[in-house]
Amino acid sequence: MKQIYLLRHAKSEWDEPYDSDLERSLSKRGKEQAKALREYLKESRFEFDQCLVSPAERTLKTYASLRKEILRFPKPDLREAIYDADKEDLLFLLHGLSPSVRSVCLVGHNPGLEELGSALLFGESSHTKFQKFPTASFLGLSFSNESWKDLSWGSCQLAVFWIPGQIGKE
Numbered sequence: 001m002k003q004i005y006l007l008r009h010a011k012s013e014w015d016e017p018y019d020s021d022l023e024r025s026l027s028k029r030g031k032e033q034a035k036a037l038r039e040y041l042k043e044s045r046f047e048f049d050q051c052l053v054s055p056a057e058r059t060l061k062t063y064a065s066l067r068k069e070i071l072r073f074p075k076p077d078l079r080e081a082i083y084d085a086d087k088e089d090l091l092f093l094l095h096g097l098s099p100s101v102r103s104v105c106l107v108g109h110n111p112g113l114e115e116l117g118s119a120l121l122f123g124e125s126s127h128t129k130f131q132k133f134p135t136a137s138f139l140g141l142s143f144s145n146e147s148w149k150d151l152s153w154g155s156c157q158l159a160v161f162w163i164p165g166q167i168g169k170e
Contacts, residue, residue, distance in 0.1 A: 002143040003103035004094065004120070004156065005048060006113045010034040010065075010136040012058040022083065025057045033136035033164045034065035040162055042070055046140065048105040050074060052093065054082035059107045062136070073105075082108040087115040097148040117141065123154035138162040 011030035018024050026034065053063050053076040060076065067073050081093055090112055097104060106113070114133035120141055122129045133139075140159035143151055 001102075002145070002148065002151075003046075003159065004141040004143060004151075005046065005103070005105040006117050006137075006139040006141070007037075007062070007105055007107045008110060008113050008133060008135055008137045009054075009056070009058040009062040009107065010037070012135075022056045026061045030058065030062070030135065031065070034062050036164045037062075037136050037138060037162075038066050038069055041066060041138070046160075047072055047103060048074055049101045049103050050077055050097070051105040051107065052077050052079045052082060053107040054078075054109060055080055056083055056109070059109070063107050076107070082106065082112075084109070085112045087112060087119050090116045091119075091151065094151055095149050099147060101148070113139075119153045120151070120156040121154070121158060132163070134163055136164045 010033040011027045012024045013027040013030070051063065051074050053059050055078050063076050079093065081089060085108065090106065094104065110133060114128050114130055117133070117139045118128040118130055119125065139161050141156040142159045143156050145151070145155070
């Protein structure tokens with residue numbers, strides 16, 4: 001049994017000027033979301049063998065906030081391919097995981113993460129089945145095969161879907 005955890009970065013800062021989208025950090029609300037997620041995960045029994053993280057500042061800060069108090073989480077494995085990836089790119093990335101990896105966390109962006117989660121659960125479709133996949137969402141999926149290469153659309157079952165409470169305006 002394999003576990004896949006999809007974590008969308010916390011709310012990013014839009015009011016400050018940045019030279020590139022990769023440099024956008026977390027907003028005040030994003031820091032509050034990350035803290036709420038950290039509290040939820042600290043109490044949980046979720047463990048990741050590997051954590052693949054987009055190089056964007058907001059994803060790095062979100063994951064760093066979790067590791068700040070949850071020492072069982074591994075160091076981030078930065079993957080440029082996650083930034084701006086679609087569901088097919090992300091599936092390809094998961095297919096390349098070592099067979100020894102039992103659980104992986106993917107920290108990235110929408111719409112790629114939302115589309116990947118929807119397709120893994122419900123099958124390939126041009127439309128996501130999620131009503132909402134907000135910032136700082138945490139989606140856990142179970143996959144019964146032993147090889148990551150067998151991961152395909154509709155092959156997963158839902159384990160958990162956590163979204164932060166309404167913090168500020170949406």
